[in-house]
Amino acid sequence: MIDILHQKPLLGRQVDWAHPLAKGLVGCWLFNETSGNKVYDLSNNGGDGDITQFTWGDSGLTHDALNDQNIALPSAYTPLDGGVFTVISRVKVFSITADRGIFYTDVHAGSEPLLLWFDNAGVDHFGALVSTTSTTTASILGGIVPIADRWYSVCLTWDGSTIRLYIDGIEDTAGGFPASFAGVLQITDSQYHWGNDNGLTRDLLGVIEYGMIYNRGFTAKEALLAHREPYVMFQQNRAKLFSVTGGIAVFASISDGLGISDTIVTKTGYIRSAADSVGISDVLTRIATYIRSLASNLATTDTINTARNLK
Structure with a gap:
């Protein structure tokens, strides 16, 4: 997850x-x-x-x-x-x-x-x-x-x-x-x-x-x-953490320190790993905000509405 x-x-x-x-x-x-x-x-x-x-x-x-x-x-x-x-x-x-x-x-x-x-x-x-x-x-x-x-x-x-x-x-x-x-x-x-x-x-x-x-x-x-956000004091370029292609967000998970990529989708109001049925609450808005604020860095025309309608 x-x-x-x-x-x-x-x-x-x-x-x-x-x-x-x-x-x-x-x-x-x-x-x-x-x-x-x-x-x-x-x-x-x-x-x-x-x-x-x-x-x-x-x-x-x-x-x-x-x-x-x-x-x-x-x-x-x-x-x-x-x-x-x-x-x-x-x-x-x-x-x-x-x-x-x-x-x-x-x-x-x-x-x-x-x-x-x-x-x-x-x-x-x-x-x-x-x-x-x-x-x-x-x-x-x-x-x-x-x-x-x-x-x-x-x-x-x-x-x-x-x-x-x-x-x-x-x-x-x-x-x-x-x-x-x-x-x-x-x-x-x-x-x-x-x-x-x-x-x-x-x-x-x-x-x-x-x-x-x-x-x-x-x-x-x-x-x-x-x-x-225990690591918020570390220098990170958040533009490197997300990309959006065709309505599917790909999140580069670095929680294990290895840079594992995963695909996340929405289901019943939560954003979830495609490989896991356990939901993470209160993060969809965060991702949408990052995509909107960093759209130029992400080189994508996807809007905040696209992020909200992940399938």
């Missing part, structure tokens, strides 16, 4: 630092290298990491149940200075029968600064742990119950006083979020990991599409934008 809302940039694309969502970006891993044992930090902040025992997949890095799998960032990489922060990622798990790690500053313990994981404490949750200089360590569980084999956009943000959790762009207030804290994060370690902790436990058993760290807090609108 084509997902226009998650177009992973091609390998080598650079961040457009003038874009508002690039402000404060201190760590950015797209996991689109597709081979090798390195993942590259596109924020140019020195967070290139080493990977062990992972499987490259269509959408990112696939983690099995082996705890020897590891995405270790350099010990010199210290993006969190104890102040405000935001961590965002798009992940799914195959099973939540145990704690499944998303992002860790060190090990899965109450003395550590920041943990973000799928928690299976009785009822499945999204969990976070924060340790500050003025507040005893607080473990918080969200109210949204994650489902196995489903993608989730996760955003954990702290503005210096309140920590909030957003799932798929919507704030989760049903569980322990939001919560107020004092002081700053106790950054006593710099062993950041994606997919499990520094003790090589709490393996994700799933897939990570991307991970990003900001040295500022996100607003609700920014959390929603990060969910809808």
